[in-house]
Amino acid sequence: MEKASNVDQLIEQFKTLPGGLLPLLHAVKHELGCVPDSVVGPIGKGFNLSRAEVHGVISFYHDFNTHPVGHHTVQICRAEACQSMGSRHIESHAKQSLGIDYGETTADGLITLEPVYCLGNCACSPSVRIDDDIHARVDQTRFDQLITELTTPNSETSGVSS
Amino acid sequence: MRMQIFIPQDTTALALGADKVSSLVAKGAESRGLHADIIRNGSRGMFWLEPLVEVQTKSGRIAFGPVNTSDVDSVLDALQASLDGKVLIDHALYLGEVKQIEYLAKQQRLTFKRSGIADPACITSYQRLQGFVGLTKALSMTGQDIVDELKNSGLRGRGGAAFPAGIKWQTVLDTAGEQKYIVCNADEGDSGTFADRLLMESDPYQLIEGMTIAGLAVGANQGYIYLRSEYPVAHKILNIAIERATDAGFLGANVCNSGKDFFLEVRLGAGAYICGEETSLLESLEGKRGMVRAKPPLPAIEGLFGKPTVVNNVLTLGAVASILEQGSDIYKNFGMGRSRGTLAVQLAGNVKRGGLIELAFGVTLREVVEDFGCGTLSGRPIRAIQMGGPLGAFLPKSQWDTPLDYEAFSAIKAMIGHGGIVVFDDTVDMAAQARFAMEFCVIESCGKCTPCRIGSVRGVEVIDRIVANEDRDNNLILLHDLCDTMELGSLCAMGGMTPFPVRSALTYFEEDFGISSRGDH
Ligand SMILES: Cc1cc2nc3c(=O)[nH]c(=O)nc-3n(C[C@H](O)[C@H](O)[C@H](O)COP(=O)(O)O)c2cc1C
Ligand code: SF4
Ligand code: FES
16 A cells, blocks of 8 residues: 555656656556566656557566566576676576576576676676676686575675675 | 775676675774774775775775675774774785776776775865866867867877767757757777776766766767666666756756756666667667668768768767866877877776776786786686677787777787677687678678678678588688678678678687698598
8 A cells, every 4th residue: 555655656756757657667666676567657647658559568578577576686697798708607696596487486586597697897707786786707606605695694794705 | 083994886896896895884883982083995906806895094095905705804893993092904905005906006007096085976076186176177269179188189080980070069069050969978898998887886977077078169068978788787877867967957957057068877788789889879879779870971960860970989978077177188099000098998807906097098908917017816827819899800819919099900900899808718719700700790780781690691602611610711701701801891880890800810829720730630
């Protein structure tokens, strides 16, 4: 209930901004963790667009997931520079050790795994992004370490040196 | 005087643990009684040395790197010993004076001359380092004078297409309109590229200055930076810089009391590679699906919201600020042929010394990869180099003596693009790379034209059949036909150039497709 009214507020806030739909969708995702179908109608009304148009925009962009994701989002870079440093191994290791495929969330709801195409860290690949933090030169050991830090809260000191 | 210690805050330094290093340095300095200020600077772009810890001394700025958390104590000890007595610094990570580090000393830095020197968000540091000099000059010039200066510099767009920037600006200047826009393309989607990110994270005011100059030149009062969402650090720094530049009167209403306005805003992309293509980007900025528009009309005439719009890459706009500051004659003295000025080469992938290397056009690929890169990180021989991002060709050894020059690269069916170089060692499977090129096109196609949308799906299947040796000869013919169709029938370079990496892999590395063992199985 409260969340719905927040979305209404966001729509009010962004509907007069030129080209405001993308900033709104980012804000909705920030607020709700995803862009659910339930917001399509209200956004359409606010922006004077059809449901199909709003849906079309949401579905065009990789960032706008329509279903909730895990507590943390782990993105593995699949692009060429990271490939040259063995990211394909990290990918298969990640899928296997987490027991999920891209686009899926671990059963405990902690981690969603996603592909990403370049994080601009290509001189020190392979790269992995966890939420807003990017990690360089990630091998299997480092990946496991990063995941352990997510699963054991307050492990500030565990990640010394890489 | 307090000691000044610099620890970078750019994405790569952070990704290598710069925050932890910084807090340990702070603690360690305090416990040793060193009175030190820690400044979070931008990166010099020597990423193989990150985290690079620099210290301002009487005799210059010295550096240690790469400094991991476990090195902090010994670095501080060495530093302290050299301060107390007259001993020289003795440490395995000691690099001497930063300016003298060969990797940096050999470069010709124009656009990146300030990168890594100061706190990127500090506007007084920017001004101390000749920042806003170009803007001040531009304020005393007519729009036409500014455009002429840019034309004289020979600057070509650094986003990939290498279109002369001055000509684009002239079109926008000449098109009548109450409302015009400056759009900065900061979508930097190519793998192996990070120069836009580095400029935004290490010297954001230079981009702001370049965009403001563009606004003055063509008569636009609103600018947008379309930034990819994969760059959270750049996003934060840009927003701080815009706020401070506005507070200091360099942006917003009445820029530097000139009576002219220039407002600037960052807009985030949403994870679509195609939104780096300028018309797709404009659609996205308008809040729509990022579908590529047919040209004409040119964005310079009917761009954002149908208004005349300059769309330029981050590095193009960054170069504008230094061209106005130093004069176009100096800029155009660098380079070869029709490629004037400097290229921000980004050395990435399996390379020992990856980083940002700004050099005049004309240096060869081999010189960059061997002299700067020092070979692969794995220590194995280099087998292939992909230049120019996911739409660029894979080049074998025989092509590495090509000079970095737009025309020389197109002559070998390759491209410089945004300047990214990705190095692969001899473990690379080139059939897998060709397959990935098609797969990437499947994932990122905007879907407007069939050769790109469907052709890429078929491309993946055909490559799979070739590798599996299912009717290989006929499937090879089919793959070439498919590439022809994509090249000829696509609206933009996404579908039109995906064949480049595919065909170069086939031409130069046919053994990876099983071709030399034709009919064996
Ligand atoms: C598929 C595709 C992706 C592109 N991606 C980018 C990009 O990420 N950044 C960029 O500046 N230009 C990119 N471009 C080039 C732009 O369309 C355009 O040429 C450029 O923004 C113009 O600025 P410039 O003249 O300063 O280079 C891309 C082009 C295509 C076809
Ligand atoms: S070539 Fe591909 S990306 Fe470009 S307009 Fe056509 S479908 Fe869209
Ligand atoms: S290719 Fe992975 S960070 Fe650029």
